[in-house]
Each structure stands twice: as structure tokens, then as C-alpha cells.
Amino acid sequence: MSLLLALAAQAAAAQPAPPAAPDYRRSEHWLCLPGQKDVCNTPLPTTALTPRGYGSNGPSTVASGPKLDCFYVYPTVSQDRGMNSDLVVSEEKAAASSQFARFSGVCRPYAPVYRQMTSAAIGAAALGRDIMPNFAIAYGDVREAFRNFRARNRGRPFVLVGHSQGSWLLQRLIAEEIEGKPNASEMALAIIPGFNVLVPDGKTIGGTFKSTPLCERAGQRGCVVSYVSFRTNNPPPPGALFGYAPAPGMTVACTNPAALGSRGWAKMDSYWPTRTTYAVPGGPIRWSTEGAPPTPFVRTEGLASGRCVNAGPRGYLEVRTNVTPGAKWSDRIGGEVGVGGLFIPGWGMHLADVPVAQGDLLGLVEAVAR
Template sequence: MRHLFLICLFILQQFAFNSQVSADYSNLDHWLIAPGQTSNIHKQFISDSSLISYADVFYVYPTVFLDKKNSDWNISIDDQEQRDRAKNVTKFQASAWSEAGRMFVPFYSQAHVRSYTNLESGGRDALMTAYLDVKNAFQYYLDNHNQGRPIILAGHSQGSTHLMLLLKDFFDGKELQKQLVCAYLPGFSVKEDEFKTIPLLTSANQTGGFVTWNTFKRRYKTKKYNDWYKGKACINPVSWDKSNLASRKKHRGFLFSDEKMYEQSFNTHLVDGAIWITTPKVPFRSLSITLKDYHIGDVNLFWKDIHYNAAERVNSFREKGIENAMNK
């Protein structure tokens, strides 16, 4: 699901889909979270709303279309099962950015998980169909809601796939880049020089670039490590730099499936292009001992770390804006 070469393939096909009919994002029912369509699924995590009036968060959820018996390439945004799955993953992922700005989460015609391994037989088209929805949702957001506010882009896995294209289409070397606080792109392989003018951010309070990571059990290297991860962009999502180790004591918190926060749960190691963690200290720990690929937990493993970091970056962005205004 993290194939780097997909990006080049997507870009080559992108213009072939411009005429395709996409969802109507003036319809509030096509948004999971937006002004006028606010969900309670992330409100429980908001205690400080001071930044919500200043910045926006545009979140794209990961692959939830997993049914092996379903032969469709894309799922309708009106499909109730997809909506329920999207709500659940949004609760455990998008909520990490809940205090960093107003939340915008569009439903989209998501590509089936098989698309990533069947590009030539329909997968590429399915992924571009999904991206067209995300692109149009973002354009609607810009036209009707943004009004010059700073922007955080946040996603995971397929969501990060689409956000990479969104960065190229709307931000990279373009005027809108001035409004970019940070693009969080976990769960997908990204080259450090993937973008022309958007850098990898290597300190906790930097703005105007992207961060990314992929999480595995300590000392585990997938068979595809050399192709997918080695030499790729990666930061430590506890220290937010390229530190080789962030100790367990520095880990702010893992949002577990029981909706409880587990702090100081594991050590975090940055190796070449990937993140290794020790076995998390959580309930049912014995079940996680055998787990080697933590892709599904790329966000909620570092939920509280992301939560604090997003606020720190927005505050840093705001301070720079005030400083620039004073110097004019």
C-alpha cells in the first residue's frame, strides 16, 4: 500500500480523469465533518479550542474498502458500511489533529485495497477516481470555507497517497504554499525530494513542509524494505526530528482501541527510512508481541505526540505571521 512508484503512475494518468463526474461537495451529506455537518466522533478530544478559529485541518482517511468478496474497484460515498468504517477510523486518527484547527473530512469514492497490487488491470483508474473526489472536495473547501486560513493536511495510507497528489496540484511552488502549516503523510513511502519546493520538516516547530513515517516492530525489515523504505523520507514522530532514538519516557501517548491513552508505551527508533518501536505496553500485550508491521497504527500509536505537535506548529505559524506583520 506504500508503493512509491504509484505516484509517477498517478501523475501520468491524472489529466485523463479531469472530465470524470465527481461527488457534489456542496451537499453536506458528502462530508463526514465540515461546518454544518459536525460529528461528535472527535469532539470528545477537544479541550482547548483556541486554534480552531485560526487554522483548518483537511483529513483524508485510509483504506477502509477491504471486502475481498466485493469485485468493485471503487466504493460509493453513499455506502453505509464505508461511512461507518470511515467514522471509526476518523475517531482514532483525525481526532489527533482536533485541537489544531477546524476539521474537514470528506467522504470519497475510495479505491479497493487490491488497487495497489493490480494497477494495470484497474487499480490505477480506481485510485485516480478516488483522488478526483478528494481533489474536488479540497477545491470546494478552498472556494467556500478557507478564506486565507492556515492549512494542515493530514492523512494515512491511501489518504496520504491522495494528499501527495494534492500537494503537487495545489501547493508545490504555488501561492497556496504560503498557507501550509504541515502535511502529515504517514503510512506511505515518500522521497525526501518528492516535491520541488516543499521540504521534509526536521524539527518540531517548523512549518511549510511535510512529515512522514512508517512503523514496524523493532528489528523487523519487510521483504520490500529496500524498495519501499530504504533511503526514503522519515522523521521520528516522538521527537519530530531525525533522532535515532526517542526513549519510552518521551512518548506522549498511544490511543488504544479501548479509547484510553497509554503514555510512555514504547521506545521509538528511526532507522533508514522507517520507524521501529518496542512492543507497546497496553492491554492484551501478548497479542502485539507477534505483530511486526504496525501500519494500521501509524497514527494512533503516536496520537498524543501528533496532538501536541500539530498545535505547536500552528502556534509557530501564527507567531511567524505576527512577526512578519510587525516588520512590514
């Protein structure tokens, strides 16, 4: 036995340690900081879109003296060569703008630059390559950034915000840095859609997290909002990357941000980027019969509805559009991930996870602040 332990120790020692994390005391390693002129403190021109067509337009707001701080980890966006990104900001700004900048209206924004796993790494993982050493680099950066964030915010209550890879990293951060620690009482909310959170079937706690529950009502503190989106009539296929639990007795958590604790359909408050280059099933979206949108974002209240579905290992937010005869707004939304002209069934409406319910997510942050 001692020989086996010695050999195991030698094997562990042979693995190179992850490179040191950036120095997050330096502002250049942050996409967003409170009071800094950056992408999160830049108002976003937005137009209301209703069944009657385009309505009022105006910029998003930046709150003065909000009660909460938000810590954001962006999703997989890097096209850098190699398995981990560099620290030169490029695609990351667009992600922070569309997913996180509006949160500056309800909390002070913090968003670190980190050496995330690149698109190439995600492709390599799909082919069976072990990317956990690359995950360790990304997570080490996020952990160090979070510790620096906690030193900066001096015990103020905080909200975690992520998507996709960002949500995966925040899952581990909650498990290692928050659960059972003083931080737990100061985490007001965790918003981590786009990556499976596992719970025992029929339960709101257990599985991915030991003591952090799923949110069941607006205003509940210290809980998790998590879901993966799939278009109605297109549920996750067996073995799907998202929406299908690989462990017996487990299901994928679904908390509908438009109606926490409900299993019924609820109309969603959405913010859509209108100038995206992502492919959409059926071709580009014509947002209104009145012509092209006048701003880079439109807000639609009730164009899409969602409901949580849990059936054995499957768990997902089912999304549909609400067709209104004679309406001037679109009856189509995007969200599927396209590769080589094909859309990946097991990813569902991954790109719509945040925009389809962004207004509802902002409302949940407002509720815990109250």
C-alpha cells in the same frame, strides 16, 4: 513521428474520463465539517494507562476558535464491492474517529467522503492489475474536495492529515495543487504517514516533492511529517511495499514525530483503540493486569519508543515497547496487517502508524499554531 503522435492521441481519447467528482458544496459529502454534529466533533472517552495501571479518564476536547484548519483523507477502509467505493458512509466513520477526531482539539476539522480504492482494489494491485484508473477517480474527488475546502476556509492556514491511501493521495495533491502555488505559503504542515515519501539519501528535500522539505524541528512550517512503522528486529525486507525505496539513490523518508530531526530513541505519546477487531501477533492484547479498559481508548506515554532508521533504500520508524518489570500495563502493542492468519512482512506495523504517535502529532500541530 506525426503518425505516432496521432495514434497516441487516439489511445488517450479511448480511455474513459473519470466520472465527475461529488458536489462538495453539499454537506452530505463531508464526514466532518466545523460546527457540524459529526464523528469529528464528538469527544472520545479515553483513559490514561501508566505502569501503575489505569489512571484518570475523560473525553477528548473540541477546541473553540482554533487558529488552524485540518483537511483529512482517510486510509483504505472500504469493503464495498468493486474497485472504488460508493459515497455511502460506513467503515469511514471508524477511521475518522480513531485517526482524526482528536485533531478537532487543535484545529477545525474537514474530512470529505471520497470514492477511494477499496480493499478489493488493493488486493487486485497486489496481483498485478493496473489500478491507476481507480486512483484517478479517488484523486479527482480529493482534489475537488480540497478546492472546496480552500473556498470554505478563506485563506486560513491549514494542515493536511492522511494515512496510507489518504497519504498517497495527499502526496499528489501537494505536488499538483500546492507546490509553487499560493497555497504553499498557507500550508502550515502536512502529516502523511503510512505511505513512502522518497528523498535522496541523506537529504530532506527532493524526490517525491520538488520544494517541500521534511520537518526537522517542532514549529517548522510548510514541511512534511512522514514515516512508516516497523517493529524492532523486523526491518522492511527487500522489495517491501513500505519502507524500501525502489529508485536508485533514494531512501524512504522518516521524520520521528516524537523527536523531529533526531535519530535517537524517543518515548512516544500514543492513543490506542482498545476494542479493535484487527488480529495482533501473539493474540489479543491484555492492556492491564487490572482488567479490561474502561473506555474505548487508552493513552500511554512511554509504553512505546521509536527511532528513525535510514540505511540505503530502507527508511522506517523502528518501534519497540519499553518493558517495565512489575508494571501493570501491557508490554505488547499491535499494528501488523494480517491476511488469512498470516502477517504481511512488507507492511510492517501499518495499523499502528497513527495511534503509536497520535499525541506527538497533535503536539506538532499545536507547535505550528503557536
